[in-house]
Structure formats: structure tokens, C-alpha cells
Amino acid sequence: MNSHCKGEMPIDTENDIVMARKYVREAAVALGFGVTDVTRIVTATSELTRNIYVYAGSGIIRWHPINGNAAGLELVFEDHGPGIADVSLALKPGYTTSKGLGMGLPGSKRLMDEMEVLSEIGKGTIIRIRKWLKR
Amino acid sequence: MKKQKNASTPKSLDSEENFRLLVDSVTDYAIMMIDPEGHVTSWNTGAEKILGFHSEEIIGKHFSCFYTSEALASGIPRNELDLASTQGRIENEGLRKRKDGTFFWANTIITPLCDEKGIIFGYTNITRELSDRKKADYTRSLIEASLDPLVTIAPDGKITDVNAATETITGCSRSELIGTDFSNYFTSSEKASDGYRQVFREGQVRDYPLEIRNSDGRVTSVLYNASVYRDESGAVVGVFAAARDITERKLSEERIKQQSQEILELSTPVMQVWQGVVAVPLIGCLDSQRTQQFMERLLDRIVETNSPVALVDIMGVPTIDTQTAQHLIETITAVRLLGAQVVLTGVRPAIAQTLVHLGIDLSGITTRSSLAAGLLVALDLLKLQVVNKSDNR
Numbered sequence: 001m002n003s004h005c006k007g008e009m010p011i012d013t014e015n016d017i018v019m020a021r022k023y024v025r026e027a028a029v030a031l032g033f034g035v036t037d038v039t040r041i042v043t044a045t046s047e048l049t050r051n052i053y054v055y056a057g058s059g060i061i062r063w064h065p066i067n068g069n070a071a072g073l074e075l076v077f078e079d080h081g082p083g084i085a086d087v088s089l090a091l092k093p094g095y096t097t098s099k100g101l102g103m104g105l106p107g108s109k110r111l112m113d114e115m116e117v118l119s120e121i122g123k124g125t126i127i128r129i130r131k132w133l134k135r
Numbered sequence: 136m137k138k139q140k141n142a143s144t145p146k147s148l149d150s151e152e153n154f155r156l157l158v159d160s161v162t163d164y165a166i167m168m169i170d171p172e173g174h175v176t177s178w179n180t181g182a183e184k185i186l187g188f189h190s191e192e193i194i195g196k197h198f199s200c201f202y203t204s205e206a207l208a209s210g211i212p213r214n215e216l217d218l219a220s221t222q223g224r225i226e227n228e229g230l231r232k233r234k235d236g237t238f239f240w241a242n243t244i245i246t247p248l249c250d251e252k253g254i255i256f257g258y259t260n261i262t263r264e265l266s267d268r269k270k271a272d273y274t275r276s277l278i279e280a281s282l283d284p285l286v287t288i289a290p291d292g293k294i295t296d297v298n299a300a301t302e303t304i305t306g307c308s309r310s311e312l313i314g315t316d317f318s319n320y321f322t323s324s325e326k327a328s329d330g331y332r333q334v335f336r337e338g339q340v341r342d343y344p345l346e347i348r349n350s351d352g353r354v355t356s357v358l359y360n361a362s363v364y365r366d367e368s369g370a371v372v373g374v375f376a377a378a379r380d381i382t383e384r385k386l387s388e389e390r391i392k393q394q395s396q397e398i399l400e401l402s403t404p405v406m407q408v409w410q411g412v413v414a415v416p417l418i419g420c421l422d423s424q425r426t427q428q429f430m431e432r433l434l435d436r437i438v439e440t441n442s443p444v445a446l447v448d449i450m451g452v453p454t455i456d457t458q459t460a461q462h463l464i465e466t467i468t469a470v471r472l473l474g475a476q477v478v479l480t481g482v483r484p485a486i487a488q489t490l491v492h493l494g495i496d497l498s499g500i501t502t503r504s505s506l507a508a509g510l511l512v513a514l515d516l517l518k519l520q521v522v523n524k525s526d527n528r
Contacts, residue, residue, distance in 0.1 A: 018420050021454055039454070039485035040492065046456035047493075093494050103457045107493035 005030050005073075008062040017049045020061050024075065027063055031073055032133060040111040041073065041131050047104035048077040048127055054098055056081020056124065072113070072132040080124040087117045165262040168248070171255055173197050173216060185264055187234030198260060201231045203238065219245040220255055228269070231262065240265045240273050281377075284347070284357070287364070288317045288331050288374040295373055304357075304378070306350035322346040322354055334361045334374045347378070356381050403429040405436040412513045413442045414506065416481075418451035426462035430469060437475050444513040445470055448506050450481030460495045467500055476501070476516060480509035 052059035059079030096102030119125040165182035178190035199212035219225040231241040284301040318324035339362035361376035
């Protein structure tokens with residue numbers, strides 16, 4: 001495992017989404033994920049960083065390997081935006097408050113093995129996603 | 136020699152001994168003798184006090200050990216002896232090093248000692264530590280030498296001091312600047328006042344962007360680093376602000392922006408691959424700006440070439456998230472409005488799985504895994520057939 005597998009970067013512009021995808025792709029490849037899982041992780045990263053950019057304006061993404069009984073990659077998306085009023089509604093496919101498809105949040109959940117959404121109105125949102133390395 | 140009147144009686148010391156006592160009693164000046172090569176041959180109490188060496192430590196050593204390494208590198212100690220020899224005397228100011236490694240600003244006079252025939256048998260070196268005022272002059276000379284415009288601002292926003300670089304960048308003289316409002320010299324005086332107020336409030340500010348307006352109308356983009364400075368009691372006196380000219384950086388940012396615009400144009404070619412078939416190989420990430428570009432070009436080319444079929448190849452798109460998918464769907468819908476059809480090609484297995492997981496419905500769109508397979512679909516739609524010549528015979 002090298003330094004690529006762990007990192008963080010602020011999300012302030014649309015270009016940061018591209019950079020986040022690049023870094024997370026490098027981390028996932030370095031950890032030994034296969035092509036399909038790498039694509040899934042990168043796509044979920046793209047969705048969630050775009051949510052930060054679109055809804056909160058700015059935030060931060062962190063990623064680090066998970067070690068222990070099972071190995072994997074955990075990513076944390078944190079912002080101090082408006083928060084999500086109804087998390088279970090936001091996780092329903094097709095629900096959107098912007099002009100999007102309403103697939104980003106539920107889609108990301110399906111792409112990953114685990115997802116936790118912590119959100120408080122007016123305070124912000126923390127989303128934690130994990131993908132386990134299959135052996 | 137009046138003073139020695141008392142000392143001369145009753146022991147009647149010889150004049151050389153008297154002179155030695157006189158030199159030794161001087162404590163505010165380092166007085167030393169140096170041989171023609173530069174080695175110290177005698178050393179007084181003042182030298183011990185100012186430079187820190189005892190006479191037994193320093194006698195026989197070369198006097199260059201009092202100089203900074205920069206001065207040594209440029210051969211200054213040797214030059215000073217040579218100049219003293221040719222000019223009969225040399226006086227200068229500069230940094231000198233003590234035994235403990237600390238530096239002080241010194242005035243040094245070196246005079247050659249000649250015998251009756253005029254042959255130099257050594258030098259006297261008289262070194263004096265300069266007053267605080269002189270140190271201040273030295274500091275001032277550094278401030279003036281700075282290429283970055285420096286300014287101090289009072290709490291009421293009035294300029295209290297500037298350096299030469301500030302005069303150059305504003306086109307105003309020191310006397311014109313001092314006492315006037317700092318904010319007068321910027322394109323946005325409001326932003327300038329906000330800036331120094333923030334420094335007073337927070338103690339310091341880094342990389343604060345402002346534009347300095349020269350009296351001739353030219354505008355320079357700068358970034359300010361500024362902090363408050365205090366008097367001996369610790370009370371804030373004002374703000375010290377240093378600007379950095381970022382015109383060059385701005386230019387290169389502009390250039391990069393322009394180039395990425397050019398790359399944007401380059402990377403979405405719409406090619407006619409058959410009579411009635413256009414193809415777009417998409418490469419890289421599809422953000423909203425690029426999709427807009429790509430959509431416009433594709434629609435234009437479809438009309439221009441009167442093509443009923445468009446092949447959109449996504450082999451070179453590394454990630455398709457919901458936004459990219461939405462852009463693609465919108466583009467495909469727009470093409471349909473023109474009465475043409477889109478075949479999405481280059482759908483890689485990993486992308487296909489991701490799209491399914493994301494829940495994106497592409498069921499209304501014809502997709503193929505390769506461009507070649509897409510072209511066959513297109514030809515089929517045009518009621519054309521590719522035949523093997525040998526089969527035809």
C-alpha cells in the first residue's frame with residue numbers, strides 16, 4: 001500500500017470533480033480492485049462530489065484503505081451545505097431537487113457495498129461509502 | 136599624549152609601552168595589527184570585547200574569520216588589504232562575524248604600515264560596531280532594494296511609509312503617497328480597505344488579490360501578504376504589506392484557459408464516415424461545457440451532411456456518471472428531434488454494469504460494444520449491405 005491509497009482534497013469547482021475521480025481511480029487501482037469495481041468506485045465518487053458541488057458549493061473528499069478482517073476502500077464526502085431534509089426520500093430513485101436524473105444517491109448506494117448518510121438541515125452532510133476487496 | 140603625564144612618573148615607562156597601554160585601554164574600538172598576508176599580530180581589549188576572541192586565540196589567525204561567508208566567497212578581505220595598500224587607507228561598512236557566530240554591522244578602517252623605504256610590513260585595522268541608527272539605515276537599504284512594493288498603513292488607512300518599488304508601481308512619489316489613503320491606489324478602493332481592515336482584525340492576511348492602478352492608468356494585478364507590526368510595548372502600530380506582481384502568472388493562466396478551449400474544440404470532431412452516417416468519438420470527461428459544444432457540433436453536422444444516423448462512441452470516456460448519462464440522453468433526444476437516429480457505441484463491460492447499477496435507462500437507445508458493430512447498424516438503417524466481393528462471383 002502506498003501513499004496514493006490515502007488522501008483528501010477540497011471540492012470547490014467542477015474541475016475538482018475530475019481531479020477527485022483521477023485520485024480515487026489511482027487509489028482503487030493501487031489497492032488491487034478490478035476494472036469493474038474501479039469504475040463503480042470512480043462513478044460513485046463522481047456522483048457524490050458532484051452533489052457537493054451542485055448542492056453545497058464546496059466540501060471535501062477523503063479516502064483511505066480499510067484494513068482488518070476485510071480489506072477495502074472507504075471514501076468520505078463532507079460538506080457544510082444545506083443538508084438533506086429527508087434522507088430516505090433522497091435515496092429513492094428519480095427523486096431530485098435539481099434538474100438531475102435523481103439517480104446519483106441511490107445509484108451510488110447500489111454501486112458500493114455500503115453507504116451511510118448523515119445529514120442535518122442547515123449544517124451539512126457526511127456520506128461514507130465502502131467497497132470491499134473480493135478475494 | 137597629555138594624559139600620560141601622570142603615568143610617566145614615577146616609573147618612567149618607555150613610549151612604546153605607553154602607547155601599548157593607550158591602545159589597550161580603548162574598549163569601544165577593536166584595534167588590531169595585521170601582517171602583510173592578513174594574519175593578526177596584535178589585539179587590544181576593545182577587539183576582545185567586540186569580536187569575542189582572546190588575544191591568545193586570535194593572534195596568528197587570518198583576519199578573514201571576521202567576515203561573512205558571502206564576503207569570503209567574493210574575496211573581500213584580500214581586496215580590502217590590496218585597496219588599502221594602493222589607496223593608503225580604506226574605510227567601509229559591512230557585516231562582521233563574532234567568535235560566537237553572531238553578526239554585527241561594523242565600520243572598518245584599514246591603514247597600511249610602511250617602513251622608511253615605503254615597504255608595507257603590515258596593516259592596522261580599526262573596527263567599530265555601528266550604532267542602532269546605522270543598523271536602521273542598513274535595514275532601510277534592504278527594504279528599498281526589495282523588488283516587491285512594500286507599504287505601511289496606519290489604523291485609519293493612511294499610508295505611513297513606502298519603498299521605491301511602491302513608487303514605481305503606483306507612479307507616485309513617496310511624498311505624494313505618504314499621508315494619503317491606501318485604498319486610493321487600487322481599481323477597487325472598497326476591496327483595498329476591506330483588505331487592510333481584515334489585517335487589523337485578524338493579525339495577518341495572505342495572498343489578498345488587488346489591482347494597483349498606476350497614475351498613467353496601467354493596472355497591475357498583485358497578491359498582498361500583510362501583517363500587523365507592534366511597538367516595544369506590544370501595541371499594534373500599523374500594517375506592513377508586501378505586494379507581489381502576478382501579471383505574468385495571470386497571463387499564463389489566460390493562456391492555459393485559451394489552450395484548454397482549443398483542446399475542447401479539437402477533441403470533439405464530428406466525422407462523416409459514410410454517405411448519411413456521422414460519427415463522434417468522445418474522449419475524456421464530459422462536463423456540461425463540453426457536452427454543449429459536442430451537441431451543437433453534432434446537430435450542425437447532421438443537418439449539414441443530411442445524415443439520418445449518428446454514431447456516438449464513448450470508448451474514450453473513462454467515467455459515465457448520472458450527469459454524463461443525462462447529457463448523452465439529452466443529446467440523443469435532440470438528434471431525434473432532427474429526425475435522425477443515434478447509435479451509442481464503444482460501451483465497455485465495466486461501463487455497462489455501472490450504468491445498470493446507477494439505474495440509468497438506456498433501453499430506448501440502440502447501443503453496440505464497438506464502433507464497427509455500430510456502423511453495421513447504421514448501414515442496415517440506410518438499407519445498405521456490405522457484401523464480400525468473392526461471394527458475389
